[in-house]
Amino acid sequence: MKHQGSRRKASWKDPEGRIISSTTRESAAAQLKALRADIVTGKARFEDVAARHSDCSSAKRGGDLGPFGRGQMQRPFEEATFAL
Numbered sequence: 001m002k003h004q005g006s007r008r009k010a011s012w013k014d015p016e017g018r019i020i021s022s023t024t025r026e027s028a029a030a031q032l033k034a035l036r037a038d039i040v041t042g043k044a045r046f047e048d049v050a051a052r053h054s055d056c057s058s059a060k061r062g063g064d065l066g067p068f069g070r071g072q073m074q075r076p077f078e079e080a081t082f083a084l
Contacts, residue, residue, distance in 0.1 A: 011055035
């Protein structure tokens with residue numbers, strides 16, 4: 001979920017970045033925590049939440065990023081992913 005501090009303020013559903021520019025980091029984090037709680041408790045499926053709320057183009061595939069290797073994603077995400 002993109003916010004004011006996002007590296008690139010445009011997404012497939014907000015190409016001009018208007019909504020993103022008015023979303024604070026704190027409000028995005030709060031929304032994500034609430035969505036995570038719904039997923040963890042079984043109230044919602046990850047795929048449905050991603051399709052509806054994600055600013056990433058992977059939303060069209062239910063949040064599936066597909067296979068990727070090192071050097072293809074943003075560094076913090078990549079480091080966390082490959083540390084698993």
